[in-house]
Amino acid sequence: MAQAEEVKHDQALPPYPEKATLEGKNKFLGFWFFLGGETVLFASLFGTYLGLRNGVADGPTSQELFHLDLVFYMTMILLTSSLTSVFAIINMKKGNYKGLLGWMWATVALGVAFLSFEIYEFWDYTVNYGLGFSTSAFASSFYTLVGTHGAHVLFGVLWISTLLIRYAKTGLTLTNAPKFYTASLYWHFIDVVWVFIFTVVYLMGV
Amino acid sequence: MKNLWRVLPFSLILLLLAGCGKQNLTALDPRGPVAEMQYSLIILSLLIMIFVIVVVAAIYIYVLIRFREKPGDNHIPKQVEGNKNLEIIWTAIPIVLLLILAVPNVMDTFTLAETEPDEDSLVIEVTGHQFWWEFEYPDLGITAGQDVYIPTDTRIIFDLEASDVIHSFWVPALAGKQDNVPGITNSLWLEAPEEGVYQGKCTELCGESHWLMDFKVIAVDPDTFEAWAQGMAEPEAELSEPTGDVAAEGREVYEENCLSCHAVGGEGGNPQGGPDLTNFAEREVIAGFIEWDAEDGDALENWIREPQDYKPGNNMPAFGHEAIDEDEMDSLLEYLDTLRVLDSE
Amino acid sequence: MSQAYAKKSVLWDWLTTVDHKKIGILYLAAGGFFFALGGLEAMLMRIQLMFPELGFVSEQTFNELLTMHGTTMIFLAAMPLLFGFMNYIVPLQIGARDVAFPFLNSLGFWLFFFGGVLLNLSWFLGGAPDAGWTAYTPLSSAYSGTGIDYYVLGLQISGIGTLIAGINFLVTIINMRAPGMSMMRMPLFTWSSFVASALILFAFPALTVGLLLLMFERLFGATYFAVEMGGNVVIWQHLFWIFGHPEVYILILPAFGIFSEVLATFSKKRLFGYSAMVFATLIIGFLGFMVWAHHMFTVGIGPVANAIFAVATMAIAVPTGIKIFNWLFTMWGGRIQFTTANLFAIGFIPSFVMGGVTGIMLATSAANYQFHDTYFVVAHFHYVIIGGVVLGLFSGAFYWWPRMFGYKLNETLGKWFFWLFLFGFHLTFFVQHFVGLMGMPRRVASYLPGQGLDSLNLISTVGAFFMAFAFILFAVNVVVSVKNKSEADPWDGRTLEWGIPSPTPEYNFAQTPLVRELDPLWYEKMHGNGKLKAAEPLDDIHMPNGSILPIIMSFGLFVAAFGLIYLVHPVTIIGLLITLVCMFVRSIKEDHGYHIHKEDIQNEEGAG
Incomplete structure (x- = not known):
């Protein structure tokens, strides 16, 4: 608890710095619960999408829209970013703070790349295929599901960047270790959600 | 109390x-x-x-009678865990x-x-x-x-x-x-x-x-139903070309103001319109709930004049005196009274 | 006490507090206000329905009243009032000094508060929502005014607050228990709060999504519920009830917990069948997620689904029955004291059994076609919610009032209140079972004469007046009893919250207690010296600092909501920026709290 302020980065940290304090433990457990809630959130969005994906009205169908090559690149990027965040946490456990920061920056960069592809994808559908948000129930539910995921990626990018800038010089402490750890948990979660989107939306939609 | x-x-x-x-x-x-x-x-x-x-x-x-606290009773009850x-x-x-x-x-x-x-x-x-x-x-x-x-x-x-x-x-x-x-x-x-x-x-x-x-x-009974269905499917010419003068006038008022929404005898109406009125005069109530008497047209006139007062939010516009004047209203009511398929004999 | 802390103004203290006890009281105050408001709405409706075709309020106003009554009572009254008790009592019952996330606790409250204020502002800004608290599409998505936008955003904001509170309780109960307080030694109120919090965690996101869809549909032209665009209006009902049914258990389980505490305390016996009670609570929580479609028997989900959901719903009667019998046998062989708190618990049993059996009748899908959407349903859920939740809240209020406010509510006034309220409640709602079967649909702004509905509706309204009058007695009681100072343990309590001085110190426990048995205080009274054993030596106590950020963050979302409702994007962006900047500040500014010194604690404990 209060000891956190006294711990300097050059002192030896306990083996699990992210769970060493009660605050860290609370944050860790609370975050898992939060992800449980997020799971229901995405499950509800998936359910809505599955209920509406054939409701194309006069708009384009998913078969006309989806190009698996683009989505495959996006999937690869996001999977890789999950891997880089794992490297970051491995470095944290090893006490290599520079390595933690470096791999986390790589994760952020991949997240930005993913978002750029997604923006391009949405732009392509809207402009070249005439799939606006209001075109059909399919369009609305597609943009809502995939867009909500995209918003989560964006939030993750902003969150991790904030942590990286704020703690650029402090070294690893009992305060920031849980923060990096939960951020990486979050990142894995949005990665897993994407795997489901890839399967349910894209693979089942072509 | x-x-x-x-x-x-x-x-x-x-x-x-x-x-x-x-x-x-x-x-x-x-x-x-x-x-x-x-x-x-x-x-x-x-x-x-x-x-x-x-x-x-x-x-x-x-339980409430047997185990209530009696005055001066200070015993500690046995702490029972449960009973499988x-x-x-x-x-x-x-x-x-x-x-x-x-x-x-x-x-x-x-x-x-x-x-x-x-x-x-x-x-x-x-x-x-x-x-x-x-x-x-x-x-x-x-x-x-x-x-x-x-x-x-x-x-x-x-x-x-x-x-x-x-x-x-x-x-x-x-x-x-x-x-x-x-x-x-x-x-x-x-x-x-x-x-x-x-x-x-x-x-x-x-x-x-x-x-x-x-x-x-x-x-x-099935026979009456048969007759009703017959009357609804092929209403007598009376409905579209009433014989009485007043009713005939009323029919014109109806065509001008009502027919585009309320079909009669297979004519008129539209999908966004109101109920079919072919057997209107046989209804016990107007608009689903207003008690009326076909002889005395007051209730019906009030409804036509200010439908929103009776059933707020419904789609029927109000027909004021500029749309249907007193005389036209009388003939319209007369016409509406002829809209029967069962007891029009 | 820390000097710097004591100097700040009272108002500032309450606005920035992160103390679970103060936040609990804030929840009670705000929830009490909304409860009175929802009650007023109910009275206006009952006056309108006193006689057939009474034009006391217009149809539009009536629809707004019925929507706001339901929404207010569920989201802004019942849940916050329970949160009030959970916040104040659960940390004390598990021997903790605070909740796991004091800052988030405060944020949760302020989000709820601003969400509730936003929702109620709709009355003055173009009309309240009018599509029922269930807001079925397409009535809500395409056929209603801006009131629905207030509904969507108000509930979204307060819903986030609820979700935060749920996670907070879960982590608190798992991580913050005192030494020896194993899960199977936790008081039933803590257990039921735990299960209710888990239900919040898994149920509220479905509502979040539903509200999000409705918002996109209304404000940004999405077409999920527009049939002509390939939409489907029933999706809303599924999402709403996947949330809505667990919500019922979110309300009733903590009330069950309160009754378990009160009945055991005032029977002077430990709870009968503790582990069966815990197990039943878990089963109810689990089944609560399996039965949502019993609200939709007439929607056309098919006989197979109807049959499955009917049987699943009936299954809930089994664990509920277990609870009822265990309560009865808790009293069996005890020494039952008829305090007001216990009267409410005793009054609850038959009232709730009534609500439970009509629940089974409603679960009978083929017969449900007759009951559904009639006054029978209205009677049923008021029996469950008033007969269960509200009686629980009043029982808890009389029970914990001395702990929370340092004074005892007047027992005589309390008993008058109880009898009038109980009588009024049964008078109001018992007859509504018949009214429904006699052909009166629910949510009707009036009814026509000559349908045999007149006299029973009049009786119902008379009953409502009894309830309103009784509630005024309660309000009076709160005021006139202030001087009725209470000792620390006025009821000869069994659980940890009664083992500390009154008023409750800011740090709760000078020394974290050591728990040796279920009902730890009772155990120490029987087997020890009557005082809680300490698990640690007396030392400085670390406390979190207060923060004004939660209220600003909530205010930011409140502003953003107005931007969304009126589609003024700069306002939305400013509002969201306020919130995001606060989050940013919170994230980068490390705040390590302060310490209360050993000597101060000794002084205070000595004085107490």
Whole structure:
């Protein structure tokens, strides 16, 4: 608890710095619960999408829209970013703070790349295929599901960047270790959600 | 506290007097096989539940009397942890009771879902609108508004749809309800062994005048139904070309102001319009609820002049004096009084 | 006490507090206000329905009243009032000094508060929502005014607050228990709060999504519920009830917990069948997620689904029955004291059994076609919610009032209140079972004469007046009893919250207690010296600092909501920026709290 302020980065940290304090433990457990809630959130969005994906009205169908090559690149990027965040946490456990920061920056960069592809994808559908948000129930539910995921990626990018800038010089402490750890948990979660989107939306939609 | 004792017996007596409610409305006085099936299920569940209440009440009253704190009593009761056998008993007995209810319920649920028409059944498509009902008889080519005529002792299948929001079709004395959901067709079946006028209601909140979205199911003997259907399908020329002078004038007023929304004898109307008025003069009520007398046109005139005062939120515009003047109104009322298909002899 | 802390103004203290006890009281105050408001709405409706075709309010107003009554009572009254008790009592019952996330606790409260204020502002800004608390599409998505936008955003904001509170309780109960307080030694109120919090966690996101869809549909032209665009109006109902049914258990389980505490305390006996009670609570929580479609029997989901959901729903009667019998046998062999708190618990048993059995009747799908959307349903859920939740809240209020406010509510006034309220409640709602079966749909702005509905509706309204009058007695009681100072343990309590001085110190426990048995205080009274054993030596106590950020963050979302409702994007962006900047500040500014010194604690404990 209060000891956190006294711990300097050059002192030896306990083996699990992210769970060493009660605050860290609370944050860790609370975050898992939060992800449980997020799971229901995405499950509800998936359910809505599955209920509406054939409701194309006069708009384009998913078969006309989806190009698996683009989505495959996006999937690869996001999977890789999950891997880089794992490297970051491995470095944290090893006490290599520079390595933690470096791999986390790589994760952020991949997240930005993913978002750029997604923006391009949405732009392509809207402009070249005439799939606006209001075109059909399919369009609305597609943009809502995939867009909500995209918003989560964006939030993750902003969150991790904030942590990286704020703690650029402090070294690893009992305060920031849980923060990096939960951020990486979050990142894995949005990665897993994407795997489901890839399967349910894209693979089942072509 | 005095008020309390005055109100209590009063309310108990009223409860008894109220009995089962109004005939041909209440679900507690079923008038057809479907409502009877549901009624007997209600009674079965009620008996089981009364049994449960009696058991709980017996223990409850005993405990409260026997174990209440007496003055000067300071003993510390024995701290009992629990009793496994008791726990098993009050787990097992409810399961048995629930099975007694669940089995007939599942059977009835499937029986009530048997809405495939056969050669003897009559299919009626019901569309709920804000705030009125449209009844189409696809096999007979008839469309009727507000009052749905059915032959007695015939299996009637209602296919339920909605044009705007969700409504729900309920004729308590004949059958439980199903929802009219936009984009989905639900079905229910019922039978009316006895002739009579059964009250129907919308039970899903559908906007301002939800409470006034009543309709009537009119069960008549098959011959009368035949005559009615005949009259609706091929109304006498009288309806479009009335013989009386005043009525003929009224017909013109009607054509000018009403026909585009309210069809008569197969002419006019539109999908966004109001109910078909072919048999209007035979209705007991206007707009589903306004008591009127075809001889005395006041109620009807008031309705035409200011429909929003009666049924707020409905789609009918007001017809003020600039649209229909006094004389025109009189002739219109005269014409409307001729809209009959059964007793126009 | 820390000097710097004591100097700040009272108002500032309450606005920035992160103390679970103060936040609990804030929840009670705000929830109490909304409860009175929802009650007023109910009275206006009952007056309108006193006589047939009574034009006391217009149809539109009536629809707004019924929507706001339901929404207010569920989201802004019942849940916050329970949160009030959970916040104040759960940390004390598990021997903790605070909740796991004091800052988030405060944020949760302020989000709820601003969400509630936003929702109620709709009355003055173009009309309240009018599509029922269930807001079925397409009535809510395409046929209603801006009131629905307030509904969507108000509930979204307060819903986030609820979700935060749920996670907070879960982590608090798992991580913050005192030494020896194993899960199976936790008081039932803590257990039921735990299960209710788990239900919040898994149920509220479905509502979040539903509200999000409705918002996109209304404000940004999405077409999920537009049939002509390939939409489906029933999706809303599924999402709403996947949330809505667990919500019922979110309300009733903590109330069950309160009754378990009160009945055991005032029977002077430990709870009968503790482990069966815990197990039943878990089963109810689990089954609560399996039965949502029993609200949709008439929507046309088919006989197979109807049959499955009917049987699943009936199954809930089994664990509920277990609870009822265990309560009865808790009293069996005890020494039952008829305090007001216990009267409410005793009054609850038959009232709730009534609500439970009509629940089984409603679960009978084939008969449900007759009950559904009639006054029978209205009677049923008021029996469950008033007969269960509200009686629980009043029982808890009388029971924990001395702990929370340092004074005892007047027992005589309390008993008058109880009897009038119980009588009024049964008078109001018992007859509604019949009204429904006699052909009166729910949510009707009035009814026509000559349908045999007149006298029973009049009786119902008379009953409502009894309830309103009784509630005024309660309000009076709260005020006139202030001087009725209470000792620390006025009821001869059994659980940890009664083992500390009154008023409750800011740090709760000078020394974290050591728990040796279920009902630890009772155990120490029987087997020890009547005082809680300490698990640690007396030392400085670390406390979190207060923060103004939660209220600003909530205000930011409140502003953003107005931007969304009126589609003024700069306002939306400013509002969201306010919130995001606060989050940013919170994230980068490390705040390590402060310490209360050993000597101060000794002084205070000595004085107490």
